[in-house]
Amino acid sequence: MRIGELSRRTGVPVPTIKYYVREGLLPPGELSSPNQAHYGETHERRLRLIRALLDVGGLKVAAIAEILGAVDDPERPLHKVLGAAADRLGPAGESADDAEAAAADTAVGELIARRGWQTHESDAAAADLSRALAAMGRVGHGAFTELLDEYADAAELVARADLDYVSRRVAVEDLVESVVIGTVLGEAVFNAMRRLAHVDASARVYGVDGAGREGEAG
Structure with missing residues (x-):
C-alpha cells in the first residue's frame, strides 16, 4: 500500500x-x-x-525509540527487552535528599530483600517506588509502607499473568512485541482497573447502602 x-x-x-x-x-x-x-x-x-x-502508554517519542530499538535487536534477550520497556515507564526526576527519602529507600530495599526479588533498589522501578513513598511520607502518610507486602502480593500475581500472556505467543516478532505491550499497556490497564476497584470498594464501605446511605437522616 x-x-x-x-x-x-x-x-x-x-x-x-x-x-x-x-x-x-x-x-x-x-x-x-x-x-x-x-x-x-x-x-x-x-x-x-x-x-x-x-x-495509552503516555510515552515520549524518544522513549518509544529506545524501546523499539530493543525490540528490533535480535541479540537482546527477552528479559532485556522487558527491562528496556519497564525503565521507560516511571516519571523522570531526581530523588530528594531528606529523611523521608532515606526512609523510603530503606523500605524499598527491605521489601526487595524480603520478597527475594531478583532486582535491586537502584533499578528504575525501585527508584520510582522510593520517590512515591517519600512523597507520601512528606504529606503525613509514611505509614503507607505497612501495605507494601499486600501490594507486592498483587504485583506478583499481575506480573505472572502478564508473562503467561507473553508465553502464549509463538513467533519471535509476536513475542517481543507482546513483552512491550504487556509491560507498557498492561500498566495502563491495571491502573484503570485499580481505579474501578477503588470506586467499588468505596461504595461498599462508605456508599449508598446500609448505614452509609447518602442523604439518610441521622
Missing part, C-alpha cells in the same frame, strides 16, 4: 508517518519508484504499536 492508504488505515496523518520514519520509529517503505514507497502489514502493525505507546 502507499503511504496515503497506510494513513487511512491507521488514522495517522501522512506527515506524522514521515516523521516516525525520520526518527527511526518506523522502517522506511520499499521504494517502488524514485518518489514512491510501498508499505506492508508490518508497517501498519508497527504504526499501531507506536500510537498505542504514545496515546
